[in-house]
Amino acid sequence: MGTTLFDKVWNTHVITGEIGEPQLLYVDLHLIHEVTSPQPFEGLREAHRKLRRPDLTIATMDHNVPTKDIYNVKDQMSRLQMDALEKNCRDFDLPLASVGDDKQGIVHVVGPERGATQPAKVIVCGDSHTATHGAFGAIAFGIGTSEVEHVMATQTIWQVKPKTMGIKITGKLPKNTYSKDIIMAIIAKYGVSFGTGYAIEFYGETIEQLSMEARMTMCNMCIEAGSKTGMVKPDQTTYDYVAGREMAPKDMAAAEEYWSQFYTDDEADFDERIEFDVTDLKPMITWGTNPGMAMAVDQKTPAIQDKNDQAAYDYIGLTPGTKAEDIPLDYLFIGSCTNSRYEDLVEAAAMMKGKHLAPNITAWIVPGSREIRNRAMASGIAKVFEDAGCEWREPGCSACLAMNPDKIPAGKHAASTSNRNFVGRQGAGSRTHLASPAMVAAAGIAGHFVDVTAM
Numbered sequence: 001m002g003t004t005l006f007d008k009v010w011n012t013h014v015i016t017g018e019i020g021e022p023q024l025l026y027v028d029l030h031l032i033h034e035v036t037s038p039q040p041f042e043g044l045r046e047a048h049r050k051l052r053r054p055d056l057t058i059a060t061m062d063h064n065v066p067t068k069d070i071y072n073v074k075d076q077m078s079r080l081q082m083d084a085l086e087k088n089c090r091d092f093d094l095p096l097a098s099v100g101d102d103k104q105g106i107v108h109v110v111g112p113e114r115g116a117t118q119p120a121k122v123i124v125c126g127d128s129h130t131a132t133h134g135a136f137g138a139i140a141f142g143i144g145t146s147e148v149e150h151v152m153a154t155q156t157i158w159q160v161k162p163k164t165m166g167i168k169i170t171g172k173l174p175k176n177t178y179s180k181d182i183i184m185a186i187i188a189k190y191g192v193s194f195g196t197g198y199a200i201e202f203y204g205e206t207i208e209q210l211s212m213e214a215r216m217t218m219c220n221m222c223i224e225a226g227s228k229t230g231m232v233k234p235d236q237t238t239y240d241y242v243a244g245r246e247m248a249p250k251d252m253a254a255a256e257e258y259w260s261q262f263y264t265d266d267e268a269d270f271d272e273r274i275e276f277d278v279t280d281l282k283p284m285i286t287w288g289t290n291p292g293m294a295m296a297v298d299q300k301t302p303a304i305q306d307k308n309d310q311a312a313y314d315y316i317g318l319t320p321g322t323k324a325e326d327i328p329l330d331y332l333f334i335g336s337c338t339n340s341r342y343e344d345l346v347e348a349a350a351m352m353k354g355k356h357l358a359p360n361i362t363a364w365i366v367p368g369s370r371e372i373r374n375r376a377m378a379s380g381i382a383k384v385f386e387d388a389g390c391e392w393r394e395p396g397c398s399a400c401l402a403m404n405p406d407k408i409p410a411g412k413h414a415a416s417t418s419n420r421n422f423v424g425r426q427g428a429g430s431r432t433h434l435a436s437p438a439m440v441a442a443a444g445i446a447g448h449f450v451d452v453t454a455m
């Protein structure tokens, strides 16, 4: 009987406790942002406790940051949360990547970028998209506010071990389809809760060919399938990504030797297995109000099967039988921890190079971090967007979640590279259609969705 990747990482972190009951795990990396940290810091303060391992904690500002006029925070709640993080980092001796800082960006973008996200670690954050970091072969999951305080005080966390699910991906990705399409197609097929209670591992030839950025996109959306943890076995692609980054191990050879033990043994049994072939994959878009309400770009919006479908259609302002190209679009948003990395911007820019946005479209391009922003400006990618008529913004969560000035107006449709199309997600009454960066960019040029595989 072999052992899964998940179990191997888990076993190296258990301090105490039996399987089936909560077990105490050591935490190697704790990521913090301004939304879910004020209360835990207050708890520490009241208990006269220190932050146990500032050296294993990374703090950045992301959700509330205005992406146009970064120091001009008008919203009262945003101001409070941001000021609290500034003060807490000062009081608890924690470096902060604050607004304007070189290291600032979306928490799930900066962890990997700084080399803090590494294979075989346990990584937590008070944020549901923490699974992103699992792309490196780490166990990474979102935690609640009281758990954040526990990690701050003890650098440990109580967890009941989830079951494991292996998702084997086979086949060659068709031209201009991406890992975003794979994960969206899987969620469309199996629903938004098939992963509940499971730690997912993606594996197979298709996964091995993917870049780290593409693997992160897939793990990022595991929570949209109900799973708190998504993982990919670390390999040479992973090591090469980590090497040379600010927080990468000094002795990479030793690190690689250690990391290379973390893979699922051939004889290991997942509790559940899924196989998914991408040979005929089409670009995916969502038509409704959860990520499972999705269709391939060459399909029509589906028939109404239950009252959830009816409610989704009512909210989104569409009817069954609508072609993708007939979905009206007003805005496009390229950004979020799902798809705001440099590679995502390159894919989007390829669709816009030398072209101009359709007159009906307002476009916001929001790099996930300042480092990405700088790189895109140096390479000319930013200029492609600007020449096309897009607004090139400063890093933050932006229109992924309407906690800052980037809000899609009520009734307007947005093609978005983010991960959630919930009611009101991008602003009260906003209508979101999720897709890959290439699809969103191409839609901006055409003024409506088009099949990028035919381009």
Ligand SMILES: CC(C)[C@H](C(=O)O)[C@@H](O)C(=O)O
Pocket (backbone or CB within 6 Å): 035, 036, 063, 126, 127, 128, 129, 142, 401
């Ligand atoms: C604000 C934060 C707690 C939230 C999350 O947990 O994911 C946000 O990042 C989101 O994407 O909805």
Ligand code: SF4
Pocket (backbone or CB within 6 Å): 062, 063, 106, 107, 108, 127, 129, 336, 337, 338, 396, 397, 400, 401, 418, 419
């Ligand atoms: S970019 Fe969106 S999904 Fe990611 S952490 Fe920010 S709000 Fe959450």
